[in-house]
Amino acid sequence: MTVDSTETIGVSFARIDPDEAALHRLDPPNDHCCTVSQELLERADLDVGQQLRIGRADERRVEIREEERSDAFRDAIYTVAGAHARPDRADLRLTDGGLERIGIADPAAARGFVRPLAVHPSYDSPEAAKRHDEFVEFLVNGDDAVESSDSARTLVVAPHGGYVEYGTDRQAAAVATRLDALAWVCAGFSDGGAFDRWHVTSTAIHPRSFPALQRILEAGADRNRPFNRALALHGYGGDETLVGGTSDASTRAAVAEAIEARIPAHRVRARGIPPEYDGTAPENVLNRLAPEGRTIQLEQPKAVRTDEESREAIVDAVCEVFGERLER
């Protein structure tokens, strides 16, 4: 038996034991991971590595102690790090920090739900996400482009828009509109905690948990790669913009120069980027969507993303370079 991806499944919890937790991948961090019972893994047709939405059960049916409510999220995204087989009757095991994210102090007494998606099953706009404190994915230049995209098309991705990495979703939409490209965008909102609640590291993003992304990947499967070139827009906590990705040094330098020409006071780095920000990992969602040597990843400080003029200047710069070099 499999479950529909929009279905929610009632679950019980346990605390993960430290030995088991130590086996988990460090990225995403352990508090953003869970293990799933072998029984639930099979029943719900889940994959190790995919993202789940996990939350406390409806408060009308299950009494939750006041101290457990506090300012925890009603649900959050977790990545399945593995399956557990021992018969402790717990469907999910989380770290202490992982339980805390959704306000569970006593896992043995808590009940919750799981849904095999990262994104909301029906909302598909940043407006809906903002109104409901939710996390959504959507396409710009949408479904027709997925079906008909020829191999020369450009793809723009912004997996961390909304309040997760502010401004990146708007930039992605603007670039896609200007270049007549397809954009895959996620936007997450949550009072005071969008990053902690919704951020999934680019190398961990699993298409089964992002149906629109899965459609894009499947549409290109026949041609091996659906897109000729791809751009990822991100934000980070540093103070210079980093131009990474698998594109050659001259293309990355051209992007850096185009940004510097428009924002002279701002520092832009296209070489010597720390590995965690350089956008070259094959597992990075960007590099699963376009060929090696054809991707650019921008990591941008908060200052340029929150200032509309700078944010737009970076859009201009990227469009100039992509427009010029697109057919090469």
Ligand SMILES: [Zn+2]
């Ligand atoms: Zn990001």
